[in-house]
Amino acid sequence: MYHLSLQGSTSTSDIYIGAGVFQQTAKRVAEKFKPARIHVVTDSNVAPLYLKELCAEFPLNITTTVIPAGEEYKNLDTVAGIYADMSKAELTRSDLVIALGGGVVGDITGFAAATYLRGIHVCQIPTTLLSQVDSSVGGKTGVDLPQGKNLVGAFYQPELVMIDTDILTSLPERIFNDGMAEVIKYGCISNPTILELIAEPDFKSNMEQIVYESVRIKRDVVQQDEHDTGLRMILNFGHTIGHAAEKVGHFTELSHGQAVAIGMVQAAKLGAALGEADLTEQIVAACKAHDLPTELPYPTEDIYTALLHDKKRTADTMNFILVHPLGKAVIHKIPLEQLHQLITAL
Numbered sequence: 001m002y003h004l005s006l007q008g009s010t011s012t013s014d015i016y017i018g019a020g021v022f023q024q025t026a027k028r029v030a031e032k033f034k035p036a037r038i039h040v041v042t043d044s045n046v047a048p049l050y051l052k053e054l055c056a057e058f059p060l061n062i063t064t065t066v067i068p069a070g071e072e073y074k075n076l077d078t079v080a081g082i083y084a085d086m087s088k089a090e091l092t093r094s095d096l097v098i099a100l101g102g103g104v105v106g107d108i109t110g111f112a113a114a115t116y117l118r119g120i121h122v123c124q125i126p127t128t129l130l131s132q133v134d135s136s137v138g139g140k141t142g143v144d145l146p147q148g149k150n151l152v153g154a155f156y157q158p159e160l161v162m163i164d165t166d167i168l169t170s171l172p173e174r175i176f177n178d179g180m181a182e183v184i185k186y187g188c189i190s191n192p193t194i195l196e197l198i199a200e201p202d203f204k205s206n207m208e209q210i211v212y213e214s215v216r217i218k219r220d221v222v223q224q225d226e227h228d229t230g231l232r233m234i235l236n237f238g239h240t241i242g243h244a245a246e247k248v249g250h251f252t253e254l255s256h257g258q259a260v261a262i263g264m265v266q267a268a269k270l271g272a273a274l275g276e277a278d279l280t281e282q283i284v285a286a287c288k289a290h291d292l293p294t295e296l297p298y299p300t301e302d303i304y305t306a307l308l309h310d311k312k313r314t315a316d317t318m319n320f321i322l323v324h325p326l327g328k329a330v331i332h333k334i335p336l337e338q339l340h341q342l343i344t345a346l
């Protein structure tokens with residue numbers, strides 16, 4: 001088992017990673033909090049798998065909210081339902097909310113916890129690979145609006161994060177592979193050893209170390225830039241073109257991980273065109289090994305148009321995350337005219 005701590009501006013996040021960590025939840029909660037009540041939020045897929053086991057660990061009566069699974073429920077209506085259940089359970093500010101699920105449950109529960117009574121303790125138990133290596137750590141919470149994804153939210157650190165790699169065994173392969181795109185991202189921007197670990201044929205027997213190495217990078221970056229004003233941008237490697245591709249596909253044709261995989265490969269090509277190291281072959285190999293796509297399925301002109309809405313854009317330039325050499329992220333400020341040429345040449 002591994003332990004990491006993240007010093008946030010308002011609290012410390014204790015992060016436990018390993019097989020069987022799930023069964024230690026009650027013990028770690030007792031070490032850190034003195035809740036009179038615990039409220040668990042989970043979704044309709046995760047509830048039948050893990051909710052009963054979690055509740056049985058605690059000597060207290062646990063109240064629960066089970067939300068329908070899926071990004072389409074990451075909205076303010078669902079938050080209102082969670083508030084209603086929290087209120088019915090008579091939670092106070094010394095009580096605890098646990099998010100048991102993937103990134104959707106984590107984001108929405110974190111947001112409800114950040115805002116209910118102006119902030120109530122929260123513990124994350126991430127159950128997808130993406131949420132284990134990415135969304136459960138770092139304190140970004142939020143929901144979608146009809147106008148766009150993640151438009152409402154708060155920075156709010158979970159004080160406890162219990163990452164059990166055994167829980168990944170029940171994940172459908174496609175959802176597991178989505179998370180692998182983020183793992184590949186960490187290998188590219190910070191630690192190429194991760195790429196070696198996941199290239200092993202039996203890499204799944206080493207998920208503890210793979211998740212730990214990934215989370216350690218996220219922890220380090222967030223600790224230096226908790227509120228996303230600079231360095232945290234490097235976590236967006238592959239996400240600029242990735243988001244554009246998701247958007248062109250109306251957020252239904254490509255999953256997030258597939259879009260990020262494509263985005264990382266295209267960013268590598270773009271880096272090579274700008275005279276940086278050509279890492280295209282290595283990144284393509286890593287993505288293909290985990291059944292992730294590498295080719296842009298849309299016209300580059302459509303991708304460029306979608307890119308213009310990226311938040312990393314200024315009036316005439318865009319900050320673009322590139323990797324050079326493998327294991328080091330660099331931020332390039334690219335004039336839009338040049339970016340247009342580079343994208344249409346992909």
Ligand SMILES: NC(=O)c1ccc[n+]([C@@H]2O[C@H](COP(=O)([O-])OP(=O)(O)OC[C@H]3O[C@@H](n4cnc5c(N)ncnc54)[C@H](O)[C@@H]3O)[C@@H](O)[C@H]2O)c1
Nearest residue numbers: 045069102103104105127128130131134135140167170171
């Ligand atoms: N806060 C952040 O920093 C951050 C970072 C990245 C992504 N996100 C957000 O995360 C969300 C995506 O998260 P996700 O990919 O985990 O999706 P998700 O939460 O929708 O989970 C994917 C599917 O897997 C199911 N599932 C979860 N755990 C399971 C398990 N152990 N066994 C079987 N099925 C399981 C879920 O019910 C769901 O159907 C997006 O909303 C995204 O915006 C947030």
Ligand SMILES: [Zn+2]
Nearest residue numbers: 182239256260
């Ligand atoms: Zn991502």
